[in-house]
Amino acid sequence: MGNEDALFYSRILTELTLSFHIIYATIGVGVPLMIMIAQWVGIKKKDEHYILLARRWTRGFVITVAVGVVTGTAIGLQLTLLWPNFMELAGNVIALPLFMETFAFFFEAIFLGIYLYTWDRFRNQRKHLLLLVPVALGAAFSAVFITMVNAFMNAPQGFELVNGELVNVNPIVAMFNPAMPTKVAHVVSSAFMTSAFILASIAAFRLLRGSNHLYHKKALYLTMKVGLIFSIATALIGDFSGKYLAEYQPEKLAAAEWHFETTEKAPLILFGVLQEGEPRYGISIPYALSILAYNNPYAEVTGLDQFPEDEIPPLYIHYLFNIMVAIGMWLTILSFIFWLGIKRDWKFVTGSWFKRLIVLGGPLSIIAIETGWWLAEVGRQPWVLRGLMRTAEAATSSDQVDLMLLLFACLYIVLAIGSVVVLRRMFRKNPVEKELSDRNNNKEEEQT
Amino acid sequence: MDIEIVGITVLWTFLFGYLIIGSIDYGAGFFNAYNLLTDKEHVLTKIIQRYLSPVWEVTNVFLVFFFVGIIGFFPKTAFYYGTVLLVPVSIALLLLAIRGSYYAFETYGARGHKGYSFMYGLSGLLLPASLSIVLTISEGGFVHLDRGKPVLNYFILFISPLTWSIFLLSITAVLYISAVFLTWYAHKAKDTLATNVMRKYALIWSLPSIITASSIIYQLKFHNDEHFNRLMHLWWMFALSLLFFVGTVLLLWAKRNYGFAFISLIAQYALAFYGYGISHYPYLLYPFLTLYDSFTNEAMAISLIIAFILGLGLLIPSLYLLLRLFLFNKGYVKGNSDYY
Numbered sequence: 001m002g003n004e005d006a007l008f009y010s011r012i013l014t015e016l017t018l019s020f021h022i023i024y025a026t027i028g029v030g031v032p033l034m035i036m037i038a039q040w041v042g043i044k045k046k047d048e049h050y051i052l053l054a055r056r057w058t059r060g061f062v063i064t065v066a067v068g069v070v071t072g073t074a075i076g077l078q079l080t081l082l083w084p085n086f087m088e089l090a091g092n093v094i095a096l097p098l099f100m101e102t103f104a105f106f107f108e109a110i111f112l113g114i115y116l117y118t119w120d121r122f123r124n125q126r127k128h129l130l131l132l133v134p135v136a137l138g139a140a141f142s143a144v145f146i147t148m149v150n151a152f153m154n155a156p157q158g159f160e161l162v163n164g165e166l167v168n169v170n171p172i173v174a175m176f177n178p179a180m181p182t183k184v185a186h187v188v189s190s191a192f193m194t195s196a197f198i199l200a201s202i203a204a205f206r207l208l209r210g211s212n213h214l215y216h217k218k219a220l221y222l223t224m225k226v227g228l229i230f231s232i233a234t235a236l237i238g239d240f241s242g243k244y245l246a247e248y249q250p251e252k253l254a255a256a257e258w259h260f261e262t263t264e265k266a267p268l269i270l271f272g273v274l275q276e277g278e279p280r281y282g283i284s285i286p287y288a289l290s291i292l293a294y295n296n297p298y299a300e301v302t303g304l305d306q307f308p309e310d311e312i313p314p315l316y317i318h319y320l321f322n323i324m325v326a327i328g329m330w331l332t333i334l335s336f337i338f339w340l341g342i343k344r345d346w347k348f349v350t351g352s353w354f355k356r357l358i359v360l361g362g363p364l365s366i367i368a369i370e371t372g373w374w375l376a377e378v379g380r381q382p383w384v385l386r387g388l389m390r391t392a393e394a395a396t397s398s399d400q401v402d403l404m405l406l407l408f409a410c411l412y413i414v415l416a417i418g419s420v421v422v423l424r425r426m427f428r429k430n431p432v433e434k435e436l437s438d439r440n441n442n443k444e445e446e447q448t
Numbered sequence: 449m450d451i452e453i454v455g456i457t458v459l460w461t462f463l464f465g466y467l468i469i470g471s472i473d474y475g476a477g478f479f480n481a482y483n484l485l486t487d488k489e490h491v492l493t494k495i496i497q498r499y500l501s502p503v504w505e506v507t508n509v510f511l512v513f514f515f516v517g518i519i520g521f522f523p524k525t526a527f528y529y530g531t532v533l534l535v536p537v538s539i540a541l542l543l544l545a546i547r548g549s550y551y552a553f554e555t556y557g558a559r560g561h562k563g564y565s566f567m568y569g570l571s572g573l574l575l576p577a578s579l580s581i582v583l584t585i586s587e588g589g590f591v592h593l594d595r596g597k598p599v600l601n602y603f604i605l606f607i608s609p610l611t612w613s614i615f616l617l618s619i620t621a622v623l624y625i626s627a628v629f630l631t632w633y634a635h636k637a638k639d640t641l642a643t644n645v646m647r648k649y650a651l652i653w654s655l656p657s658i659i660t661a662s663s664i665i666y667q668l669k670f671h672n673d674e675h676f677n678r679l680m681h682l683w684w685m686f687a688l689s690l691l692f693f694v695g696t697v698l699l700l701w702a703k704r705n706y707g708f709a710f711i712s713l714i715a716q717y718a719l720a721f722y723g724y725g726i727s728h729y730p731y732l733l734y735p736f737l738t739l740y741d742s743f744t745n746e747a748m749a750i751s752l753i754i755a756f757i758l759g760l761g762l763l764i765p766s767l768y769l770l771l772r773l774f775l776f777n778k779g780y781v782k783g784n785s786d787y788y
Contacts, residue, residue: 396534
């Protein structure tokens with residue numbers, strides 16, 4: 001196997017591992033916050049339903065955490081195994097957030113263990129709630145630190161390269177690179193949003209399947225409300241990300257928008273297909289790209305004509321961009337209508353076709369997460385460190401990458417099937433109605 | 449003291465931490481599976497599950513901490529070890545995946561699934577072996593440079609007696625460490641049946657573990673003379689280690705003070721592990737990579753050490769809390785479940 005092959009398979013394996021990992025990682029970042037909110041609401045309202053909600057979410061969460069930890073360890077080591085040259089260079093500049101990420105992870109792991117195994121040990125549920133704070137913080141901060149590393153790959157800074165030698169390294173400057181604020185904020189808020197919509201989709205599914213329990217209705221309303229808040233936040237931050245790209249990474253924005261020539265009053269192309277290098281069947285909105293990029297309809301937006309051909313990312317990222325934005329918009333509108341409908345007592349939001357749309361929201365938001373990451377990652381090709389190191393220079397020289405790809409593909413299939421089967425069985429065997437009556441019986445026994 | 453030494457000491461300490469808690473974890477999985485397969489009425493299952501459930505994730509972090517730390521302090525190791533370790537570490541990752549998912553899937557899903565328990569037990573033996581390949585490779589002689597790129601010679605690695613000695617050492621040490629710890633833990637839980645079983649295992653595995661360990665030293669004489677000589681300068685560390693080994697075995701034999709037996713075991717392995725580490729100085733990968741030519745720039749080293757100290761400030765109290773609530777909590781150890 002030549003080096004070309006090693007590069008190709010390394011890219012596929014990294015993409016496979018990350019695409020699989022982010023599903024569980026996103027849930028891992030977002031769900032602790034949701035559990036914390038449910039537990040808190042339960043204590044405040046003295047409502048047993050919310051406490052039970054927190055417990056049941058936590059039990060499912062453990063399964064996803066296990067797979068998240070396993071795949072996270074895999075990608076952590078694969079970075080070094082598949083991209084040794086990149087890690088050698090990056091280790092010099094960006095090791096600090098990588099190191100801090102493991103601390104955040106450590107912190108989360110300890111308190112998650114404690115939280116899981118002390119359900120009824122504290123008389124005061126507030127004490128138990130306190131244990132969730134480090135879990136949620138640890139989860140969010142691992143996302144923050146690891147996204148800092150990714151942001152650095154898009155906007156490397158904090159060092160000087162003199163004759164191939166790294167000098168004047170400043171780890172703090174490397175961490176707080178220009179890509180960091182928008183990337184970190186977008187990742188964290190979209191994780192909260194996705195988790196809320198996944199949990200909403202479970203609640204809606206149970207209601208559709210015949211259970212008419214108040215518990216599911218409370219769950220649905222809570223998750224949709226949180227989902228609405230974070231989808232608005234995600235959209236706002238997404239807009240900032242567009243402005244960041246226009247300023248610092250114009251080739252990514254231009255490729256995502258099929259903006260070929262540098263112009264003022266640039267139009268935005270929605271949807272469409274590319275035929276022989278020409279966009280067809282798209283909807284062109286005048287001035288919109290200039291507004292997106294600079295908040296000014298007359299602003300000049302850099303096009304792909306400004307870049308040498310071997311530095312332009314693949315143009316298919318336009319489709320990814322459209323899918324991500326369309327899903328984001330759709331879910332914002334859906335959750336807004338639901339929230340307003342409940343307030344105003346509109347009948348249709350509690351109808352079954354509306355619930356079906358909510359059920360779809362969970363899988364859709366995961367698709368949005370995946371397409372968003374593919375857009376961000378493919379959009380910086382051909383660079384692994386933008387403007388500094390090409391992906392081809394970073395790959396391993398090892399001969400066995402294709403075999404490893406096969407090995408890991410099998411592993412992920414087993415993990416995916418395993419986690420779904422276990423999760424389904426867990427909740428099928430023990431529906432809310434049963435658990436609630438069990439708990440009430442236990443309490444009565446204690447009192448008598 | 450050089451900042452390089454500080455860096456490697458920190459990392460070595462974390463590796464030692466992983467060695468101990470990882471061994472307990474791997475060995476426990478093996479004993480558990482062995483017990484299930486021989487239908488001993490799940491004598492150990494309860495004890496083992498009680499200990500492992502709250503800490504399995506923490507165990508894993510020790511490993512993550514080490515490999516992230518070594519890239520941070522010694523980025524050049526990424527180039528050498530990253531390139532040559534693709535296959536062994538990928539296999540280790542696969543085994544780790546089996547273990548990590550086991551806890552969650554087993555506890556909540558297929559409780560008592562024999563096939564899975566068996567795979568889990570087996571992975572516990574193969575994992576330390578696949579990870580300890582790194583120790584073999586670091587001795588030199590298995591890697592050569594081809595147009596500036598490191599290449600691992602699998603054939604030489606496979607036929608080397610050193611490889612197999614370290615392989616055997618890792619297995620016997622895992623079973624021994626785990627058995628001693630679980631004897632103590634079962635004793636604390638006042639589970640006499642489990643205590644007796646684990647004590648028997650501990651005594652069975654004590655002799656093979658010390659024989660394999662001593663044979664490594666003998667092997668090194670032929671494989672890497674320079675390393676062997678430095679090892680001999682530290683003879684007193686290994687002699688002390690041997691004394692602690694005798695202490696542990698005697699306490700186990702006399703059925704007393706299992707807590708001290710475990711502490712003496714830690715001392716035994718700490719002395720041997722640090723003795724080995726110090727004698728490896730200054731090489732990370734003989735003869736290509738030393739501590740000094742692979743060390744990161746000063747700014748990164750200082751910020752990593754600051755982050756490390758701050759992080760420990762957070763971690764030590766949290767770990768203490770974890771230990772107090774589970775490991776050293778009489779009610780929990782004895783099995784007063786409060787997990788709904």
